[in-house]
Amino acid sequence: MHTLELGNYHWLFGTVVFVAHTDGTFSILDNGEETAFDDMADVLTYVVELLLAA
Numbered sequence: 509m510h511t512l513e514l515g516n517y518h519w520l521f522g523t524v525v526f527v528a529h530t531d532g533t534f535s536i537l538d539n540g541e542e543t544a545f546d547d548m549a550d551v552l553t554y555v556v557e558l559l560l561a562a
Contacts, residue, residue: 524555
């Protein structure tokens with residue numbers, strides 16, 4: 509898990525926040541729960557799944 513100081517934050521929708529970490533990885537924070545990703549394609553797949561589930 510990454511510390512919150514390591515990234516740039518971008519609000520997506522609702523309580524979902526996208527984090528681009530300085531080490532080249534990414535996270536999605538959803539209601540405070542962090543899901544880490546190594547690849548932007550995985551981030552996009554996750555976001556699409558969230559949108560379809562809404």
